[in-house]
Amino acid sequence: MSVVVTGATGHLGRLAVESLLAKGVPxxxxxxxxxxxxxxxxxxxxGVRTARIDYDDPATLAEAFKGADKVLLVSGTDFGRRVEQHTAAARAAQEAGxxxxxxxxxxxxxxxxxLAVEHRGTEEAIRALGVPFTFLRNGWYFENYTPQIPTYLEHGAVLGSAGDGRVSGAPRAEYAxxxxxxxxxxxxxxxxxELGGDSSFTLAELAASVAKHSGKDVVYTELPVEGLAKVLEGAGLPAPVAAMLADTDRSIRAGELEVTTGDLSRLIGRPTGSLDDAVAAALA
Incomplete structure (x- = not known):
């Protein structure tokens, strides 16, 4: 069996390669x-074979996918162009068999x-191609939040617009x-x-976990979605990115990031990790 992992220079792709090796894949x-x-x-x-893969360069796709049985198509980061790029990669995989x-x-x-618009478009394109597929609809990673802990501690607050909405998070390594x-x-x-952690949390519970493990006062502060976008812009994010991230909190509030299928724990064969452990590890 030959497996190609795209995006292996990124966090998820690299972890997927490590997981394949851990499972005994030569x-x-x-x-x-x-x-x-x-x-x-x-x-x-x-001993891992490496290849240049550029979703904008068909020649690199054809060369990297040659002889492959399965391709892990890790979604790219060129927002606004991802459906076109992903479709090119899926077509190249199909041509490679x-x-x-x-x-x-x-x-x-x-x-x-x-954030899901281009994923929806990619799924539709893959179905239209007729290439054999599996969709891993990854929920939120704890790592979407834990690198921000120093900022939470600096300001004594987790800012958000998620209300009491719940996030079914898990460590990125478990999705890999x-x-x-x-x-x-x-x-x-x-x-x-549909992949997500076995337990879910609110942003207020995230703040409480950071407070518990740091010994410092950290609270959750609710902002309007537009206000959160302005704060993110003020932190240096481009306006479109800030708006998209703020929209994520709106989606959390609407219950769209709470995943209760249990698919993730079934695939990995054990319960998923906890937010508390992730926060403690980040602060260790």
Missing amino acids: AGDIVAGGRSVEKLADLAER ASVVYTSAPYADTTSLQ EAAAAVLTSEGHEGTVY
């Missing part, structure tokens, strides 16, 4: 791809989350492990997995 059966192959040198030293495992967003076909489980077993074609 290094030579894995192709780790990304735009900057030099960032994959350590994997190459371990490989199936596609695509990392999507929760409830991509029905959610109002702005779920991808590896799908890539190394059969019976997943045509399946859509």
Whole structure:
């Protein structure tokens, strides 16, 4: 079996490669791809095949996917262009005779989350191509929040517009492990997995966890969505990015990031990690 992992220079793709190795997939059966192959040198030293993969360069896709059985198509970061890019990659996988495992967003076909629009478009394009597929609709990573803990501590607050909405988060590594489980077993074609942590949390509970493990006062402060976008702009984010992130909180408030399927824990074969442990580890 030959497996290609796109986006292996990013967090999720790298973790997926590590999960495949941990599952006993021979290094030579894995192709780790990304735009900057030099960032994959350590994997190459371990016997993993590396390849330049640029969603905008069809030649790199054709070369990297040659002989592949399965392609983990990790969603890109070129917002506004991702459907076109992902479709090109899925088409190249199809031409190579490989199936596609695509990392999507929760409830991509029905959610109002702005971040999911291109995921919905990609899923539709993959279905239209007729390439064998599995959709991994990844919920939120704890790592969406834990790198911000120093800011929470500096200001004594977690700012948000999520109200009492709940987030079914899990460690990014567990989503990568779920991808590896799908890539190394059969019976997943045509399946859509809604992935999220076994337990959920509000942003107020996130603030309380940070306070507990840091010993400092941290509270949740609710802002209007437009106000949160302005704060994010003030922190240096481009206005469109700030608006999209603020919209995420609106989606949380609407219950669109609470995932109760249990798909993630079933795929990894154990309960998912807890927010409390993630916060404690980040503060250690």
